[in-house]
Amino acid sequence: MSTRVLVTGASRGIGRAIALRLSKNAQVIALVRKDGDARALADASGGRIGSLMLDLADRIARALVVADAERSFGPIDGLVHAAGLGEHRPLEAVDHAQLDARLELDVLAGVDLARDLARSLRARRAPGSLLFVSSTLAERPAPTTSVYAITKGAVSSMTRALAIELAPDRIRVNALAPGVIDTEMVRAPRLAPGEPMPEGEARKAREDAQIAELAKLHPLGRVGTVQELADAAAFLLEAPFATGTILTLDGGLSLG
Numbered sequence: 001m002s003t004r005v006l007v008t009g010a011s012r013g014i015g016r017a018i019a020l021r022l023s024k025n026a027q028v029i030a031l032v033r034k035d036g037d038a039r040a041l042a043d044a045s046g047g048r049i050g051s052l053m054l055d056l057a058d059r060i061a062r063a064l065v066v067a068d069a070e071r072s073f074g075p076i077d078g079l080v081h082a083a084g085l086g087e088h089r090p091l092e093a094v095d096h097a098q099l100d101a102r103l104e105l106d107v108l109a110g111v112d113l114a115r116d117l118a119r120s121l122r123a124r125r126a127p128g129s130l131l132f133v134s135s136t137l138a139e140r141p142a143p144t145t146s147v148y149a150i151t152k153g154a155v156s157s158m159t160r161a162l163a164i165e166l167a168p169d170r171i172r173v174n175a176l177a178p179g180v181i182d183t184e185m186v187r188a189p190r191l192a193p194g195e196p197m198p199e200g201e202a203r204k205a206r207e208d209a210q211i212a213e214l215a216k217l218h219p220l221g222r223v224g225t226v227q228e229l230a231d232a233a234a235f236l237l238e239a240p241f242a243t244g245t246i247l248t249l250d251g252g253l254s255l256g
């Protein structure tokens, strides 16, 4: 069982739900960017979630964070990398800045955290468990999702490659592949060029309509919840015979 778990993306959405779920049985160290998020997580978990402040795009700060976390909280044996960016663009609007930002967060930060934690686990001869968040879009892309599909495809490949490499050290590596989950990432209104952002009630109505449209893509007729993802994350993080598993949770989306 993981006793001390590092969770990225814990300020909101899927990462926050995972952090709160895991905090029932383990000590969670959240990597967040804002002081207020750290306080909110501590309050919501009854003090079971501690935090470190980190912009995951900052390579220098990132290189120190596993050692910092272990110095402040004790040896770590679990990692959930749930931070992510969700903007979709048609190919003609894709540029290196968007590609770089997504690769930096999904892939390079994931590799760095995994390598630094694996190094620490090996030095202690301790077993460990790593969990990444891929997407059904890695295997079943849709128009305008090329950058997302590229980076999530890399996350799935990274999961399998690290699983085989780290298995002899009893370090398991798995991933979740969600369909659409109701978070800010998918609620953010997808505007036509030049369209102003709706405000107040109009924005809420627009978000609900967008979620209702996305729900229709799923054979089960709805999008997923962050609690469903958090339960699956807790299962995979602890499942002793699971490694290299990419668990699809998508209401049947990828069957169509």
Ligand SMILES: NC(=O)c1ccc[n+]([C@@H]2O[C@H](COP(=O)([O-])OP(=O)(O)OC[C@H]3O[C@@H](n4cnc5c(N)ncnc54)[C@H](OP(=O)(O)O)[C@@H]3O)[C@@H](O)[C@H]2O)c1
Pocket: 008, 009, 010, 011, 012, 013, 014, 015, 031, 032, 033, 034, 054, 055, 056, 057, 082, 083, 084, 085, 086, 105, 133, 134, 135, 136, 177, 178, 179, 180, 181, 182, 183, 184, 185, 186
């Ligand atoms: N929602 C879905 O339908 C869906 C489906 C498949 C896969 N996923 C994946 O699931 C993961 C979580 O998505 P979500 O829907 O929960 O997204 P979200 O609600 O938009 O949350 C994104 C999280 O990533 C953090 N983050 C972004 N850039 C960061 C950076 N440079 N440094 C540190 N933290 C950073 C955000 O922190 P701040 O609050 O500080 O911005 C936030 O905690 C992502 O990898 C996403 O690609 C989501």
